[in-house]
Amino acid sequence: xxxxxxxxxxxxxxxxxxxxxxxxxxxxxxxxxxxxxxxxxxxxxxxxxxxxxxxxxxxxxxxxxxxxxxxxxxxxxxxxxxxxxxxxxxxxxxxxxxxxxxxxxxxxxxxxxxxxxxxxxxxxxxxxxxxxxxxxxxxxxxxxxxxxxxxxxxxxxxxxxxxxxxxxxxxxxxxxxxxxxxxxxxxxxxxxxxxxxxxxxxxxxxxxxxxxxxxxxxxxxxxxxxxxxxxxxxxxxxxxxxxxxxxxxxxxxxxxxxxxxxxxxxxxxxxxxxxxxxxxxxxxxxxxxxxxxxxxxxxxxxxxxxxxxxxxxxxxxxxxxxxxxxxxxxxxxxxxxxxxxxxxxxxxxxxxxxxxxxxxxxxxxxxxxxxxxxxxxxxxxxxxxxxxxxxxxxxxxxxxxxxxxxxxxxxxxxxxxxxxxxxxxxxxxxxxxxx
Amino acid sequence: xxxxxxxxxxxxxxxxxxxxxxxxxxxxxxxxxxxxxxxxxxxxxxxxxxxxxxxxxxxxxxxxxxxxxxxxxxxxxxxxxxxxxxxxxxxxxxxxxxxxxxxxxxxxxxxxxxxxxxxxxxxxxxxxxxxxxxxxxxxxxxxxxxxxxxxxxxxxxxxxxxxxxxxxxxxxxxxxxxxxxxxxxxxxxxxxxxxxxxxxxxxxxxxxxxxxxxxxxxxxxxxxxxxxxxxxxxxxxxxxxxxxxxxxxxxxxxxxxxxxxxxxxxxxxxxx
Numbered sequence: 001x002x003x004x005x006x007x008x009x010x011x012x013x014x015x016x017x018x019x020x021x022x023x024x025x026x027x028x029x030x031x032x033x034x035x036x037x038x039x040x041x042x043x044x045x046x047x048x049x050x051x052x053x054x055x056x057x058x059x060x061x062x063x064x065x066x067x068x069x070x071x072x073x074x075x076x077x078x079x080x081x082x083x084x085x086x087x088x089x090x091x092x093x094x095x096x097x098x099x100x101x102x103x104x105x106x107x108x109x110x111x112x113x114x115x116x117x118x119x120x121x122x123x124x125x126x127x128x129x130x131x132x133x134x135x136x137x138x139x140x141x142x143x144x145x146x147x148x149x150x151x152x153x154x155x156x157x158x159x160x161x162x163x164x165x166x167x168x169x170x171x172x173x174x175x176x177x178x179x180x181x182x183x184x185x186x187x188x189x190x191x192x193x194x195x196x197x198x199x200x201x202x203x204x205x206x207x208x209x210x211x212x213x214x215x216x217x218x219x220x221x222x223x224x225x226x227x228x229x230x231x232x233x234x235x236x237x238x239x240x241x242x243x244x245x246x247x248x249x250x251x252x253x254x255x256x257x258x259x260x261x262x263x264x265x266x267x268x269x270x271x272x273x274x275x276x277x278x279x280x281x282x283x284x285x286x287x288x289x290x291x292x293x294x295x296x297x298x299x300x301x302x303x304x305x306x307x308x309x310x311x312x313x314x315x316x317x318x319x320x321x322x323x324x325x326x327x328x329x330x331x332x333x334x335x336x337x338x339x340x341x342x343x344x345x346x347x348x349x350x351x352x353x354x355x356x357x358x359x360x361x362x363x364x365x366x367x368x369x370x371x372x373x374x375x376x377x378x379x380x381x382x383x384x385x386x387x388x389x390x391x392x393x394x395x396x397x398x399x400x401x402x403x404x405x406x407x408x409x410x411x412x413x414x415x416x417x418x419x420x421x422x423x424x425x426x427x428x429x430x431x432x433x434x435x
Numbered sequence: 436x437x438x439x440x441x442x443x444x445x446x447x448x449x450x451x452x453x454x455x456x457x458x459x460x461x462x463x464x465x466x467x468x469x470x471x472x473x474x475x476x477x478x479x480x481x482x483x484x485x486x487x488x489x490x491x492x493x494x495x496x497x498x499x500x501x502x503x504x505x506x507x508x509x510x511x512x513x514x515x516x517x518x519x520x521x522x523x524x525x526x527x528x529x530x531x532x533x534x535x536x537x538x539x540x541x542x543x544x545x546x547x548x549x550x551x552x553x554x555x556x557x558x559x560x561x562x563x564x565x566x567x568x569x570x571x572x573x574x575x576x577x578x579x580x581x582x583x584x585x586x587x588x589x590x591x592x593x594x595x596x597x598x599x600x601x602x603x604x605x606x607x608x609x610x611x612x613x614x615x616x617x618x619x620x621x622x623x624x625x626x627x628x629x630x631x632x633x634x635x636x637x638x639x640x641x642x643x644x645x646x647x648x649x650x651x652x653x654x655x656x657x658x659x660x661x662x663x664x665x666x667x668x669x670x671x672x673x674x675x676x677x678x679x680x681x682x683x684x685x686x687x688x689x690x691x692x693x694x695x696x697x698x699x700x701x702x703x704x705x706x707x
Contacts, residue, residue: 041707083518083581086672093672094679242701250698253691260687264680265490268585276586276669277578286628306458308451316451323448333437372463379459383452390445394438417706 002031002219003038005234032215038237039244040225042413046120047223047244048251049113054211055252056106059259061204063099064148071151073197075190078153079278097267098259103145104270105259107293110138119352121340122224128332133214135328137207142294142325144203147196149291150188154275159288161188161196170315187281227412228340229405236409287369295366296359297321300385302370303378320382327389334389337397339405347400351392358384472615476608478600478625480592485663487591491681493674494667496528501646502664503527505657508644509637510580511542513573516566518581519668526671534562543567574620575633584662584669591662593626598658600626601636 009030011017020027030036070089072081085092114134117123123131146164150157165183169175184191222231231237238244262269270292274285290298304317327334335348342349358381365378406412486495503524506516521538525531544557545564560567571577584590604623608615617623621631638661641653650656667673 041705043707080518087518087523093676097676238705238707243705246694246698246701249694250691253687253694257684257687257691260680260683264676264683267676273586273588273590276582303452303455305455308454313455320448320451327441330437330441334441336438372459372468376456376459376463379452379456383449383456386445386448386452390441390448394441413706 002036003222003231003234003237005237006031006038007035007239009034009036032219033245034241035239037219037222037240038231038234039223039240040231040236040409041238041243042225042227042409043223043244043247044226045251046112046116047225048248049109049116051248052109052251052255053106053113055255056102056109057204057207057211060099060102060106061208063095063102064201064204067095067099068197068201071197073151073194075153075193075279078151078193082152094263097263100271101259101262101267103148103291104293105255105262106141107145109255110141111293114138115356118355119342120224120226121228121335121337121342123332124335124338124340125332126221127218127224129217129220130214131332132329133210133217135325137210137214138328139325140203140207140210144200144207145291145293147200147203149275150193150196151200152275153193153279155277155279155283155285156272156275156288156290158188158279158281159285160290161192163288163290165192167318167321170312170318172315188279224340225409226341226343227406227409228344229407229409229412232408232410289367292363292367295364296362297324297366299362299366299374299378300324300382302366302375303382305375305379320386324382324385327386331389331393334393335397336394337400337402339402344403344405345400346403347396348393351388351396354384355388358388472608472612473628473630475611476605476615476625477628477630478596480589480596480626483592483595483659483662485591485659485666487663487666487673491677493677494527495663497648498660498663499527499667500529501648501650501657502660502662502667504646505638505644505661506580506664509657510661511566511569513569513571513577513634514580515569515577516581516668517568517579518565519671520563520565521560522562523671527667531562538562538564541567543569573633577634580665580668582669584666586669590669591666594665595658595662596626597624598636598638598661599655600624604630 009020009024009027011020011026016026019025067085070081070085070092072078082096085096087093089095117131117134146160150161161183165179165188168179168182171178180186182192183189184195222237225231272289272291289295298321301317301321304313304320307313308316337345337348339345342352361377362381362385365374365381368374406415486493486498521534521541524534524537529537538560541560545560545567546555547558548555569577578586584594587593601622601624604615604617615630617631621633622635623630624632638654638657641651643654644652644657646652
């Protein structure tokens, strides 16, 4: 589905006509990310981050494929093969730093993308399916990133794998058996390293597949917008191309600039020095910490320090950590407010920013050693995290009195920018105004 | 229904976390974490001025060559450098012939297995060989140094601080923490994570090596030189990376400017 005024693909010459009759792929692209997709005219820069996430995935896949040509997934040589890439492979240092920092950039843009969805209510009807697929992508990303971090086979790789696979041993009765089965041994070793490598290569393509579904689902209702008000007519939209391709091009430039600054001038700033020490199963690092993008969840895991009734603390921590992400699947039904954008939700808006601060503090705690003060902070913030989604949100969405919504996107735009003549369409004439 | 269940589950999580929080606070009050000598006397690395510092850092080949000399004459008795090959030394200003001679003269010879006799024999190192493995029989476990400046926070500064940081335990520390006495066979160093390490002060006196370029070999100078050399050993591509980085950022700045112009141009008649 699309809006009735969406432009239709018209092959311009004999060749494209020939293609279109046999495999209408250009038609599909035209409708998906071309001039055939009408998009609200008022999207702000936060709407750049979906495209940026796609670009980040593309960069990870390309650098990753080349790295895999030089990497050896064997406990005896994995660490050395990474050093071989760094020193002897042509531009190997660039590929590896781009891949390692690319993961961080991917998570940065995806986190901004998710928070944009939370702020503007992009998960609400009729966009629940887009949200569900997005959370699925997030889970797949986490699995992929974790397994990728194990591959260099440094100290944090090994002990990270030990900790994460240890989650499964929290399952009552069969946990330890499942952990050994998943690892292919009693501790992470060749068997684990090989299967992680195999899955690390596979999952990005699964992510790409789910992204296609994510975009497909997006094209049914069309994009949300900062007012959260539905598109009412042609005057509310502009074609994706050239308007948003141009805007995304600019966003991509800024993204690549920051990315390159990181890769070329601070490539190890986001990593942990211990991962330059080869894996050693007999020497536990002083502080085992995951990569920064897992810190909030790691803090939630470690917040559960005492058994509750008959449930061991470890099981509670693991349940809470997975629960903290899985609860996002229920978000569209926890928030019953019909108003999407937080711009018109005075009460929810406060709690949204509290949540952002809460997750930032959780991240800080997760990256710090498990000292009492950080544990206490984690416990307070983890409690708020669950309270926010499971208690505050359902209640706030019931009792809140939203501010008046604009009648349409165009009205909101003109009210903000001023304008005497509300044009009949957003475009005055041709898609690219003539000089 | 969904919301009612959610509120119940949420209340459950909050209850469990409050229970845990209660015991954390109780523990903090009844048994506050004891002050330790490490927490009080461990020092962060001190600054060392190296050419490789900073965003545009590069390497000073003369300093790297002096550092190589310190590594060869002092460090290499116990520490290996297995990720560095002799051929890599051409990057720090040696000619191919010099590297060939340097490799051939290296004390530990390359091992080679003779499949005919089953014996292991030795041959001189060639530029293609990596710095040979070092077998260390003494106490402790000397780490390989190829990546040491990347495997420690503030890498080169840490190496420099450690090398120049040996000394006697402060009287104030021993008075406050009698248990913090340095165990036999270990050496006190405030820059080491646990304050005591098995490595004796490797650079104990000025003039331990004789520099060919006439630089005065003070302990500080030798420590700075070998820190610079190890920084190179860990990240030999640093100057290339910084050079490319500037070009890439200049291009991307231009590219971003163009895309911004295109964006503004295309949207100029649209209020948004």
